[in-house]
Amino acid sequence: MFSKILIANRGEIAVRIIRTARRMGIATVAVFSEADAKALHVRDADEAYAIGPAPAAQSYLRGEVILEVARRSGAQAIHPGYGFLSENAGFAEACAAAGVAFIGPPASAIRAMGSKAESKRLMVAAGVPTVPGYHGEAQDEATLAAEAERIGFPVLIKASAGGGGKGMRPVYAPEDFAAELAGARREALAAFGDDRVLIEKYLQRPRHVEVQVFGDGHGRVTHLHTRDCSVQRRHQKVLEEAPAPDLSDRLRAQLHEAAENAARAVGYTNAGTVEFVVEGEHAYFLEMNTRLQVEHPVTEMATGLDLVEWQLRVAAGEALPAHWPPPAQGHAVEVRIYAEEPEQDFRPAAGRLLKFGLNPPGLDQRFDAGFEAGDSVTTFYDPMLAKLIAWGPDRAAALTRLAEGLARLEIEGLGNNGRFLRRLVRHPALRAAELDTGFIARHAEGLLAPPEAAPERVLIAAAAGGLARAGHGMGEGVRPCSPWASARGWRLQGEAEIVQLWDDGVAPRRVTLAWQGRGFRVAIGEGAPRAVAIGGKGEALALLEGDASEAFSHLDEADGCTIRMAGESWRLYRRDPYAPASEDAAGESRLSAPIPGRVVKLLVGVGDAVAKGQLLAVLEAMKTEIKVTAPRDGVVAHLGCAEGENIEEGVEILSLAMGETPQTL
Numbered sequence: 001m002f003s004k005i006l007i008a009n010r011g012e013i014a015v016r017i018i019r020t021a022r023r024m025g026i027a028t029v030a031v032f033s034e035a036d037a038k039a040l041h042v043r044d045a046d047e048a049y050a051i052g053p054a055p056a057a058q059s060y061l062r063g064e065v066i067l068e069v070a071r072r073s074g075a076q077a078i079h080p081g082y083g084f085l086s087e088n089a090g091f092a093e094a095c096a097a098a099g100v101a102f103i104g105p106p107a108s109a110i111r112a113m114g115s116k117a118e119s120k121r122l123m124v125a126a127g128v129p130t131v132p133g134y135h136g137e138a139q140d141e142a143t144l145a146a147e148a149e150r151i152g153f154p155v156l157i158k159a160s161a162g163g164g165g166k167g168m169r170p171v172y173a174p175e176d177f178a179a180e181l182a183g184a185r186r187e188a189l190a191a192f193g194d195d196r197v198l199i200e201k202y203l204q205r206p207r208h209v210e211v212q213v214f215g216d217g218h219g220r221v222t223h224l225h226t227r228d229c230s231v232q233r234r235h236q237k238v239l240e241e242a243p244a245p246d247l248s249d250r251l252r253a254q255l256h257e258a259a260e261n262a263a264r265a266v267g268y269t270n271a272g273t274v275e276f277v278v279e280g281e282h283a284y285f286l287e288m289n290t291r292l293q294v295e296h297p298v299t300e301m302a303t304g305l306d307l308v309e310w311q312l313r314v315a316a317g318e319a320l321p322a323h324w325p326p327p328a329q330g331h332a333v334e335v336r337i338y339a340e341e342p343e344q345d346f347r348p349a350a351g352r353l354l355k356f357g358l359n360p361p362g363l364d365q366r367f368d369a370g371f372e373a374g375d376s377v378t379t380f381y382d383p384m385l386a387k388l389i390a391w392g393p394d395r396a397a398a399l400t401r402l403a404e405g406l407a408r409l410e411i412e413g414l415g416n417n418g419r420f421l422r423r424l425v426r427h428p429a430l431r432a433a434e435l436d437t438g439f440i441a442r443h444a445e446g447l448l449a450p451p452e453a454a455p456e457r458v459l460i461a462a463a464a465g466g467l468a469r470a471g472h473g474m475g476e477g478v479r480p481c482s483p484w485a486s487a488r489g490w491r492l493q494g495e496a497e498i499v500q501l502w503d504d505g506v507a508p509r510r511v512t513l514a515w516q517g518r519g520f521r522v523a524i525g526e527g528a529p530r531a532v533a534i535g536g537k538g539e540a541l542a543l544l545e546g547d548a549s550e551a552f553s554h555l556d557e558a559d560g561c562t563i564r565m566a567g568e569s570w571r572l573y574r575r576d577p578y579a580p581a582s583e584d585a586a587g588e589s590r591l592s593a594p595i596p597g598r599v600v601k602l603l604v605g606v607g608d609a610v611a612k613g614q615l616l617a618v619l620e621a622m623k624t625e626i627k628v629t630a631p632r633d634g635v636v637a638h639l640g641c642a643e644g645e646n647i648e649e650g651v652e653i654l655s656l657a658m659g660e661t662p663q664t665l
Helices: 013-022 040-044 063-073 089-097 107-116 116-125 143-151 174-192 248-265 295-304 306-315 395-407 417-426 456-470
Strands: 005-006 027-034 046-054 078-081 155-159 170-172 198-202 205-213 222-235 236-242 271-279 283-287 331-338 355-358 366-370 384-391 409-412 498-503 508-518 519-524 532-538 540-545 548-557 560-564 566-577 589-592 597-602 615-621 625-628 634-639 651-659
Touching: 005 013, 013 027, 013 040, 013 366, 013 384, 027 040, 027 063, 027 355, 040 456, 046 063, 063 089, 063 174, 078 306, 089 107, 107 116, 107 283, 116 248, 116 283, 116 589, 143 198, 155 174, 174 198, 174 498, 174 625, 198 508, 205 248, 205 306, 222 248, 222 295, 222 651, 236 295, 236 417, 236 508, 248 271, 271 532, 271 597, 283 306, 295 306, 295 331, 295 366, 295 384, 331 395, 331 417, 355 366, 355 384, 395 417, 395 540, 409 560, 409 566, 417 566, 456 508, 456 519, 456 540, 456 548, 456 560, 456 566, 532 615, 615 651
Parallel strands: 005 027, 005 078, 027 046
Antiparallel strands: 155 170, 155 198, 205 222, 205 271, 222 236, 236 331, 271 283, 331 384, 355 409, 366 384, 498 508, 498 566, 508 519, 519 532, 532 540, 540 548, 548 560, 560 566, 589 651, 597 615, 615 625, 634 651
């Protein structure tokens, strides 16, 4: 067994590999970019080395630099995690040439399965069923458009050189093909350095079902059961479960056999995943991921195995146990926790995590995180923060435990998909296993509904909790018995009323408070006053009203606070209750970058008339394309950036003016 390994990755997967290596007594070496100098995986590893600037192309994708770190540190093997260099055949070959073990499959298997077109041809030869499509070498637009017509719309354009939903676009009509092809090629080139694509028939309500496989260096290949990963957004998985529910015994056996045949066809060793699309009783090969999957924990919880441990053992030359596959016990479900704004088309978010964690972890729950409270989330990498996994003796119990865990999930400081996930795991259609890859789009009205107005008790918690937390301290040098140390609003002429204006993102509401005994008299708007008190101390408080008590946390922020109550969080902004109402100056709309990123495309110029909803620009951030559309009809008055430019959050992209001609700015 190895005594020291290097982990050529970052975030959650690097932390997870370190955990297993430490348990096995193996020393770990982390690598980090300038943006990750203080990251959790750097803090957790035994050693850590800087490898370059923040962009992945200048750090985590520099195989020669990572191999030099392995040489300097004395690491005997490299674990690539997922993403970055994990499916780079050239890097696997370079490791072998340098005498460093690559904890993954041989380069030949990566190369064979790394090209979707080549892998499809191999699978057809191996007798594995595939979706009708075009996987040819000709990549000119005319050929691709003709092949799409031959296959029949709708079709799916897919990047030939990679996965993860990058470079993947469904096209429903011939007139949309050229624009979607251009977008898919841009994404593919940015993510994989290769803009070649393939085209497949777009199945209308397919399930995404995959099989975990494992091979060793002694000729053994076996499956480790199925997973369902149908619940997706932007063609990226959000919820995964094992084993896949509601498959007939015949279809499940067919999937196991097809996955093992696929792995044998390329001489596969170590952990891999064979993905299928399933409609009814028909399964078609989708692709093979020649690495450990993000969703591997559900297989671990259903089988009791540590897949990273077996990756290390197989890479060190051990054989797989003769009794594999072990039986699947019960059911496991996982959700991916992202820094993103689901109500804004899952727009990535960035910032500092003021609070983050599962408080407290519950029965049969697992929390795999790449961050801790106080860490910053940047725009350079994928926005996944963590994964929450729950196991139960059956699917219903697993989903219930997952919902309980999500209710205790605390994330404050930046946008996240926590509320969306809580809605998702409670959705009746999900509970009934009515699964396909269009699940989120079909149920978007309920899953992606804008936040409702904060309940009155939340506004009271924000206002009264803030005053209670202010306490009586007035700074150093003031005696506690001094009247100047009191924050209770005492006045010579009588009690003082405090007026606050809180904005929950739906509408600002006025809260009027007065100290009353050990508590407050509070009124919301023109409503009747209510007598309340605040118990507890610090951030952990309780709202007391009559005989009722409700626990909540109150996190102060520069422009307001975050209240967490009954498993939900509300971000409230403090406004000036006496400020005059703002007016729209000159009827213009200033469109700004919602997040730092690169301007991929500017589709309009100064003077162009635009219609509401028209695509104006495309940004790229966190490996995701963000579309900027017109909020109303108007005329482009000013361009604040240029195509190809890197811009910061809040920088003007363009301004719209009312009227026939642009206004001078």
